[in-house]
Amino acid sequence: MGNEQSGANGGGGGSSGVSTSLSFLAGKKEKDLLKRSGQVVVVRPGSDQLPNPADDEIVKRFKEIPKFYPVLRSALNQASLRDPPDITMKIGPRPILRFAYRLQDHLAQCALAVATEQDALTAVIRNVEYALSSITGKVTERKKRFDRLAGELQRARELQTQIINVRFLLQDLVPCVETLNEILPVEERLPSLNLGRVLERTPVVSSGESSPEQGTMSRALWLTETVTTSTISNNLHIEPVEELTVIDKPSKAQHRP
Numbered sequence: 001m002g003n004e005q006s007g008a009n010g011g012g013g014g015s016s017g018v019s020t021s022l023s024f025l026a027g028k029k030e031k032d033l034l035k036r037s038g039q040v041v042v043v044r045p046g047s048d049q050l051p052n053p054a055d056d057e058i059v060k061r062f063k064e065i066p067k068f069y070p071v072l073r074s075a076l077n078q079a080s081l082r083d084p085p086d087i088t089m090k091i092g093p094r095p096i097l098r099f100a101y102r103l104q105d106h107l108a109q110c111a112l113a114v115a116t117e118q119d120a121l122t123a124v125i126r127n128v129e130y131a132l133s134s135i136t137g138k139v140t141e142r143k144k145r146f147d148r149l150a151g152e153l154q155r156a157r158e159l160q161t162q163i164i165n166v167r168f169l170l171q172d173l174v175p176c177v178e179t180l181n182e183i184l185p186v187e188e189r190l191p192s193l194n195l196g197r198v199l200e201r202t203p204v205v206s207s208g209e210s211s212p213e214q215g216t217m218s219r220a221l222w223l224t225e226t227v228t229t230s231t232i233s234n235n236l237h238i239e240p241v242e243e244l245t246v247i248d249k250p251s252k253a254q255h256r257p
Helices: 002-013 020-037 057-064 093-183 212-235
Strands: none
Touching: none
């Protein structure tokens, strides 16, 4: 009788066929399987299939909507689409003409704006070219002045070098002249040649010029004036002096036998 009750309870308890007296063992086994696998246990797989999108009512309604084409179907650039023969009767020329007039007016305004900007740009370019040409002319003229000044300074340096050489020659020549003057008799001697001031002369700087730059400028002006004076003196023609040669003839007393 106890077996029948246990069998009845087992039959009504589930489809596992495990008696109630051993049900705790079955629960323990299931827990062990869950712990070992570590995954989700599917008790009952789903039997519902995915719906077909083609069978959806909303999709069917969207497919029933007809396609809309423009008036000029050839504008879509598809070979299968052509304009109907009565298209010219459906389209009025006045709106297209008004649109063409508006487009023409817009393009004319754009062209006028571009022409105005071009004229303004041309005027600016001319002003810039004039300014550049004037600046170039000033720079060229200043370069010519500097070149001319550099040439004058070079000539001044050459003249200064020649003057220094002449001074050295005079310094060597003055003692010789004094020696020759002392050899002559007293009545034929010339006055002493005093060239100390000439040999020791240096460019004089004014008292107002205190800076080295001002002294350099004054010396440059003095050299320029010297070059100008030397150029004028070189242009003058001085006739050469006739040279006389004195020959001492032997006396007649020396030729007597």
